[in-house]
Amino acid sequence: MENIRELIKELNLDTNLTTEDIPEIDLYMDQVIQLFESKYESTKRNEHDKVLTKTMINNYAKGKLFFPVKNKRYTKEHIMLISLIYQLKSALSINDIKKSLTRLNSKVVEEEFELENLYKSYETLSKRNVEHFAENVLQINQEVAAEVPDDEDNQYMEQLLLIASFTHMGNLYRKAAEKIVDEIADNPPSSNEK
Incomplete structure (x- = not known):
């Protein structure tokens, strides 16, 4: 695909909510939603899509994906x-997310764990992941172009093979993540960790 670099640019993959974006003061739900909407506006597939809604946040709270909110205010x-x-x-079920975050939530509440340090590590890794992704996409694009015969419909065939390849890679990463979630669920914290 000739315009693969433009496609990568249009994805706005470097858009991420950083610790610097998050105010030090506690926010009400509407303010949290506005923060996410303004940060991720450029990443929406369609202009009518919502990044985050009250229903989503309420479902995350009911599902105990994060520790309880006090006085309807959300901390950093x-x-x-x-x-x-x-x-x-985008890749895991709500149940898998809960399994992944339960121990972290407990650490934040019970041990006064510094979540910001972990989150900054996530930010660093996310930046590197974007770099790796861009390199990988360019390589896959070259490999796909080499597989497609030169005929009148080769652009469509390239696009189709790219879709299939990207979906396959996404599935491989999702399966690896699910396997690690299962390991977390199968290995509860030891008594000295609690």
């Missing part, structure tokens, strides 16, 4: 967890 830690949930939900 809540917002970091909601951001992680936002990223995880």
Whole structure:
């Protein structure tokens, strides 16, 4: 596909909610939604899509994906967890997300764990992942072009093979993530971790 670099640019893959984007003061739900909408506006597939809604946040709270909110105000830690949930939900089930975050939520509440340090590590890894992704997409694009015969419909065939290849890679990563979720669920914290 000739315009693969433009496609990568249009994806706005470097868009991520950073610790600097999150205010130090606690926010009400509408403010949290506005923060996410303004940050991720450029990543929406359609202009009518919602990044985050009250229903989503309420479902995350009911599902105990993050520790309870006090006085209807969301702390910086809540917002970091909601951001992680936002990223995880595109590949994992809500149940898998809960399994992944239960121990972290307990650590934040019971041990006064510094979530911001973990979140900054996530930010660093996300930046590297975007770089790796761009390199990988260019390589896959070259491999696909080499597979497609030169005929009148080769652009469509390239696009179709790219869709299939990207979907396959996404499935491979999702399966690996699910396997790690299962390991977390099968290995509860030891008594000295609680």
